[in-house]
Structure formats: C-alpha cells, structure tokens
C-alpha cells in the first residue's frame with residue numbers, strides 16, 4: 001500500500017493547488033492494483049479453514065465518487081483501507097475487491113462494470129478465484145447504490161444465498177429482514193445519516209480513550225475484576241500459567257485443558273475452546289498494551305501506550321507467545337484441516353462436511369468435520385469439544401467423497417440437459433403448436449354452436465391423439481438427445497482428471513454443506529442415506 005501512496009501523492013498535491021487532474025492512466029493503474037484478490041489475503045485453503053472457525057469471507061466494493069473532493073484515486077485507496085478495518089472488526093476476511101471508476105462514464109450514463117461483476121459473483125456464490133462469499137463490506141451504502149432500482153438489484157443477488165452479512169462504517173445489517181426488503185434508498189439515507197454521525201463520534205471517543213490508556217472493554221475480560229483494572233486473583237493466575245506453559249513448549253490443546261481444569265469458564269460463561277484461549281494469549285491486554293483494528297496503540301513517542309489496568313505478564317512474554325501463535329497459523333499449520341504445507345488440500349470435502357449429530361439440547365452439532373488419515377485411508381471426523389465439536393461422528397472419507405461426486409455430476413448433468421433443451425429446438429415443435437391451436441379452434445367452434453356434438457367429439461379425439469403422440473415423441477427426443485446420455489462415462493473421466501482444488505471449486509459452487517448423520521449403532525457398513533447434500537440452490541428437477 002505504501003508504494004501506491006508515493007506513486008500518486010505528487011499528482012494529488014498538484015491537483016489541490018492548481019486543479020490539474022492526475023493523468024487518467026495513473027488512476028487506472030492504481031485502481032487495477034486495488035482490484036481482485038488483495039495481495040495480503042490468505043490462500044483459498046487458509047480462508048476456508050478460517051471460515052470453519054467462524055470467520056466470514058467477504059467481498060469489498062469501492063467506487064471513486066463524483067464528488068468535488070478526492071478525484072485522484074486516493075479516495076478509493078482510503079476506502080479499501082477503511083473496508084479492511086471494518087472487515088477485521090466483524091471477523092471477516094476480504095477475499096476480493098471490486099473497484100469502479102464512475103468518472104470515466106459520468107456523461108454517458110453511469111456504467112459500473114465491477115458492480116455488475118460483483119452482482120454476478122453474489123448470485124453465483126463464489127468469487128472468480130473460487131472463494132465462497134459470506135458478505136459484502138463497503139465504507140457506506142451510498143457507494144453501493146444511489147437509487148432504489150440498483151438497491152433492489154443488489155439486494156436480490158445478496159440474498160440469493162443464505163446467512164450473508166453486510167457491513168459498512170456504521171455497523172452490520174441483516175439484509176434478509178423485511179425492513180431491508182422494504183426500505184428504499186431515500187428512507188435508508190435519512191434514517192442512517194444521524195446514526196452515522198453518532199457512530200463516528202463513538203469511534204473517535206473509543207480511540208481517544210485507548211490512547212489515554214483507559215480500558216475500553218465492553219465486557220469484563222477474563223483475568224480482571226468488574227472494574228476492568230484490578231486483577232481477578234484466580235483467573236489471572238490461570239492466564240499467567242497458561243502463557244508460561246505455552247512458552248515452555250506445551251501445545252495450545254494442553255494449555256486449553258489447563259483452562260478447563262481450572263474450573264473457571266470464559267467471561268461469557270462458555271466452556272473453553274482452543275480458539276478462545278488462543279485469543280486470550282494473543283491479546284496484548286495481558287501485558288498492558290492494547291490493539292485497535294489490528295495495530296498496537298502507540299503514544300506520541302512511538303512506544304506502545306501502557307494501559308491503566310494491571311498486567312498479567314510482561315510485554316516480552318506476551319510478544320513471544322503471540323508471535324509463536326502467529327507462526328503456527330501460517331506455514332505448516334492447518335494439517336488438522338487437511339492442508340499440508342505448500343500442497344493442495346488432501347481432503348475433498350473439508351469445509352463442506354458438517355456433523356449432523358443431535359445434541360442433548362435438541363440442536364445439531366453442526367461442527368465442521370476434519371479429515372484424519374488412518375493407516376490405509378482417511379476419515380471425516382467431528383472435532384473434539386475443545387475445538388467446538390462433539391467428537392462423536394466419523395465416516396469413511398473415500399465413500400463420502402465418491403457419493404458426493406456422484407450427486408454433483410448428476411446435478412451438473414441435469415443442468416446441462418436443461419441448457420441443451422433451450423439450445424437445440426425439437427424439430428417437430430411447430431407441428432405440436434399447430435395441433436394445439438387446432439384443438440382450441442375446434443373448441444371455440446363448438447362453443448359457438450358451429451359444429452354438431454358428434455363432429456366435435458370425433459375431431460377432438462383425433463386432435464388429442466395427435467397431440468399426445470407429439471408430446472410422447474418430444475419427451476423421447478429429449479431423453480435421446482440429453483447430453484448426459486452420451487457423456488455419462490466421459491463426465492466421470494473428466495471429473496477424475498480434475499485436481500482436488502478444481503473439484504472443490506465445483507463442489508463449493510454447488511453445495512452449501514454436506515451433513516453427516518449418525519449411522520446405525522455397531523454397523524461399519526457405509527450408509528449413503530446418512531450423507532445429506534445441502535444444495536446452494538435446489539437443483540432443478542427435469543420437469544418435462
């Protein structure tokens with residue numbers, strides 16, 4: 001990002017003085033660099049693994065405004081940065097940026113190719129690089145649409161898939177609600193103008209307090225008393241010992257088990273999970289520092305601001321622990337999710353297969369199943385309770401993969417058949433139409449009493465026989481000419497020839513998830529009925 005600044009700033013400062021526009025080429029270059037997958041985005045594999053533990057993969061939309069200010073491309077770069085901050089606040093990962101330049105087409109009516117590309121991706125469910133889309137981030141919704149029609153178009157594509165989140169500088173919104181569907185642009189702008197001002201003031205206040213070293217936690221952090229300042233003796237000791245044993249080489253799992261054994265729950269009253277413990281160990285609060293939007297708050301001297309609360313460990317200890325956790329995240333990480341370092345994913349369905357076991361409360365476990373190698377094959381298995389699963393379901397990996405591949409091929413085949421039906425017309429369509437018209441004309445004649453009953457019924461029988469024959473012929477023709485009939489074997493071979501990443505791209509586009517239900521107790525036979533594909537959009541039935 002820094003080098004963009006140095007590239008463009010000279011033009012920007014000239015513009016402010018002399019109103020000289022920056023060369024269009026410079027702006028175009030800058031926009032191009034901002035477009036697509038951000039350079040610091042995690043790989044598809046890492047993103048999917050992060051998605052498994054609750055992160056959402058989102059796309060960002062930026063637009064150079066036609067405002068009097070910021071015509072130089074800086075505006076859009078700031079937007080991208082701001083969007084990244086918004087994403088972090090909402091536990092989101094930016095996997096694609098769509099950037100439009102309104103200026104280039106302002107006179108001829110506004111064209112926004114990137115906006116349209118984003119709508120297509122939202123409709124499809126995945127970005128061009130194959131990332132599933134869980135939401136959209138934007139600095140403010142007036143970047144996205146300026147009229148009701150565009151808003152409705154956006155909304156339709158956005159809600160084409162369930163459980164997405166929309167966030168902007170003000171907050172995150174449920175666009176599936178009735179209110180969202182009904183609100184027009186004008187209403188939205190009026191309603192949100194005031195809340196934007198308030199939110200902006202709140203942000204400033206938040207940062208100012210953090211810079212003064214005042215605690216800004218919304219709820220009591222684990223380890224401290226309700227005053228947010230003094231240490232809770234028991235809890236802080238658990239954290240201190242946790243950091244120490246982690247630095248002595250204990251695994252995060254072992255440290256989490258110690259948290260569990262302490263008898264304390266998290267400050268929200270939840271049982272401990274590795275993820276929660278990891279967040280505590282990585283949080284600079286434990287050494288008196290504070291991060292806002294991912295960076296340490298620094299004082300005017302450039303050193304971290306030391307908070308007014310009592311620290312649990314020294315800054316050096318926190319830094320070592322946090323760095324070690326960061327390292328574990330990247331190279332060499334994610335084996336438990338099936339990704340070996342530097343290779344493609346080992347398991348076809350990681351990220352899609354979920355546990356369908358019913359828990360005591362009645363709801364489904366729902367945890368993402370991990371691939372585990374066995375001596376001769378592999379399994380999909382529910383995570384342990386420490387990782388947010390029930391640990392009670394496992395299923396033969398190859399059998400599940402094969403079954404889902406068959407389902408997917410059948411779905412693609414149905415799709416191809418429908419496409420072919422609209423592409424290759426049935427040669428006798430005209431005859432069927434004529435016969436249908438003749439029947440209708442005959443009925444009208446009879447209603448108008450122009451023909452006798454006996455003539456009508458004998459002719460009607462003839463017409464109906466003809467129509468029925470043609471319809472049968474049409475159906476047979478479609479079945480004979482359906483691409484799947486010839487290509488079945490070829491499709492299977494093509495599928496087998498794809499890489500795991502390519503296969504995963506197809507499966508993620510087709511499927512929302514694959515639910516694995518418990519099998520018959522004591523049986524080791526694979527039961528296909530316990531594997532439930534959940535389609536992104538219901539595959540169309542071949543209704544002839």
Ligand SMILES: [Zn+2]
Pocket residue numbers: 355356357365366367382383389390391392393
């Ligand atoms: Zn489970």
